[in-house]
Amino acid sequence: GAGVSQSPSNKVTEKGKDVELRCDPISGHTALYWYRQSLGQGLEFLIYFQGNSAPDKSGLPSDRFSAERTGGSVSTLTIQRTQQEDSAVYLCASRTSGGMTPQETQYFGPGTRLLVL
């Protein structure tokens, strides 16, 4: 079946511009995560969505970062006024359910490689 998809696969932008990254989770998966993979910081959690609950935004590095999930499916991560340190691979993951099942497998998309010039 279809896995997690992300678009675009690559994005080059100029410093100060806004970017939007999209994630399509596996159909039926109610939990969705964003992670960032960068040379300096490794893989780090950004934000978590579960159904209609308030998202866990504890990993967002600054107020320039925001994310939304519409209709419990597609998610968009927005970075405003991009900086060079935002250059990284942004990974999205989804899993069947959320809450009280931390052992459940997360399925990752291929990522969006963002380069800020």
Added chain:
Amino acid sequence: AQSVTQLGSHVSVSEGALVLLRCNYSSSVPPYLFWYVQYPNQGLQLLLKYTSAATLVKGINGFEAEFKKSETSFHLTKPSAHMSDAAEYFCAVSWSNTGKLIFGQGTTLQVKP
């Protein structure tokens, strides 16, 4: 702060040799533990996970890992390396009910012919 450490950012083995990738976590409370593999320009793929059912966990591609509470470790092994095993390997842990993962820094496995 809770964390996970992978000892060795690069490991090189010969084809057919034992693979051992180390992972330690920092808490007296055992987390849920995962090993993921990442091939170049691809996302993360789950190799195996520990969920307290058994301390020795078998995964895909001949990999296995043993949870040792006394050592707070979850090392990944494979008896005989194959060229196709060359990739980056991440140990990840979760202490949160939300399942958010904390990753180690990753270990790049090189397999020499």
